[in-house]
Amino acid sequence: MIAFSAMTSTGFSQPHTGLECDGVAVAEIAEAVGTPLYINSAALLRSRFLALEQAFGDYPHALHYAMKANSMLAIVGLIQQLGGAADANSIWEIDVARRAGFLPKDIVFTGVGKSGDELAQAVPLGLKAINVESAGELDRIEAIAKRLGQVARVAVRVNPDIDAKSHPHISTGLKINKFGVPVDAARELIATLRERPSLTLVAIHVHIGSQITSLDPLRGAAAFIAGMAMELRHGGVPLEYVDIGGGLGISYDGTPVVEPAAYVGALLDAVRPTGLPIVIEPGRSIVGPAAILVARVIDIKPRNAVSDFVVIDAGMTELMRPALYGAFHRIEVVRPRAGAERHYEFVGPVCESSDVVGRDRVTAPLEVGDLVAIRDAGAYGSAMASNYNRRPLPPEVMVSAGTWRLTRRRQTVDDMVALEG
Ligand SMILES: Cc1ncc(COP(=O)(O)O)c(C=O)c1O
The missing domain is CATH 3.20.20.10 (Alanine racemase)
Incomplete structure (x- = not known):
């Protein structure tokens, strides 16, 4: 038996230039659409x-x-x-x-x-x-x-x-x-x-x-x-x-x-x-491995002698599985920097201690502004997203045949309050 994700040549790959989805640079999409965002293959x-x-x-x-x-x-x-x-x-x-x-x-x-x-x-x-x-x-x-x-x-x-x-x-x-x-x-x-x-x-x-x-x-x-x-x-x-x-x-x-x-x-x-x-x-x-959630590092602060907190702009509001079930998702740096790997605790921006996206991870060194991808986020991710802390539902992109299109724009506060009296 082999893992699903190893079975296809399509999908998410990490050539030396950075993470790609079906040959399209994830960083290029994130620059155009902003973060957090879901990218589907x-x-x-x-x-x-x-x-x-x-x-x-x-x-x-x-x-x-x-x-x-x-x-x-x-x-x-x-x-x-x-x-x-x-x-x-x-x-x-x-x-x-x-x-x-x-x-x-x-x-x-x-x-x-x-x-x-x-x-x-x-x-x-x-x-x-x-x-x-x-x-x-x-x-x-x-x-x-x-x-x-x-x-x-x-x-x-x-x-x-x-x-x-x-x-x-x-x-x-x-x-x-x-x-x-x-x-x-x-x-x-x-x-x-x-x-x-x-x-x-x-x-x-x-x-x-x-x-x-x-x-x-x-x-x-x-x-x-x-x-x-x-x-x-x-x-x-x-x-x-x-x-x-x-x-x-x-x-x-x-x-x-x-x-x-x-x-x-x-x-x-x-x-x-x-x-x-x-x-x-x-x-x-079908859909689990077919999407990533892309987030940007918004802060880094000391955690303990061996690791730092990395605060990213996606958390339990965009992907509830880690907070809800203690679920594990791989986290990859989109464009890894040279240098010794470091230990990080990836946390979301939401006002809950359970808003931890990845515990005790080791990745390339990170700086504020870097992009990370949370893998296998296609199932029970976007579908369970919420507006807690008035965070807007994230945009979605579909990559197909070497091009990408926005399949949902980012929600706005106008969208949210339009339903309120
Ligand atoms: C009745 C029913 N069918 C199908 C599914 C889909 O399950 P999965 O996403 O694990 O394939 C669920 C989800 O738990 C379900 O409740």
Whole structure:
């Protein structure tokens, strides 16, 4: 097995002139757009999508990109052009998916808490499926479908009680987690569907967590769903497909992780005997390594005998993962200076002690004004950004075929206060 990022010649590289994205100098983009800013590589995104897609060969499948990882229009639009489909976690993500060109039949609606208003808007759209999280939610969907004289397509999300062996904050498949319907309750719920003509069961669904770096839990989830699909078929409940969710991890620190081919191979081994098409909902594994967050050093001050604090102009407001989960992201100097490497604690500008972007790092010597790149920031980075401290949402750039374009301008205070009275 090898790390994803080592598999492609496109993306981010560090020739002696400084960090590049698909051959375009990162410093050039940062000078033009300002910092902090996200830079996305279209080529890397494309190659990562295709690696998953091609691993299925001719086995029937659909890749429903998990928009929660990054729902920027430019990215969702690129996935659409590549022949992907969408997994939306709110009615607003459904709206963005449709603006990006997806038809309702290409969208699954997931999420542990869909409000009455969201369901009232979603049911009439005729989505590929609403992935149902509880008996109560199923009742609410049924009532809306009945009122409209429609048949709603639903998938039941089953909680298989499988440990994803990921960070507890992003593990979702254990009994103690809020997600899905426990197995026995799911069986009972599915049995009620025979007498509910406003609902049609199209699939069963699992999603056991995110940033899963070993194959066993993913294989276990696939075996579980295949077994349950067979059991339902024998009980006279045929399905259209099985939905195995997302969760494939990426290498944030360079250690090897599961390759797409090995992942898809494990899914195929488990599901092939059912003959059912496979839906997956990958997010991080497609977009995670395809973007960097570029920041400028705004201050350097002594920390202890061996290291300094480096204050950069990006922090938990632009990339919350380190503060939220203690997540690790590599930090690279965009144009390394000559001289002995130094020890640094990279911290953000936000008024919280948890606003640390990288602890105990060793890099080329830095000076105020230098640029640094925070790697693998494409998933759950921009999507979780906030206006805390009235910091504007950062601009986004997409590099494609040797040129770059601004896909989101920097937010202004005018933008923010326009919503206020
Ligand atoms: C239901 C569901 N599907 C898909 C995903 C995407 O997961 P990942 O980005 O790890 O592939 C998530 C995120 O946790 C999710 O909750």
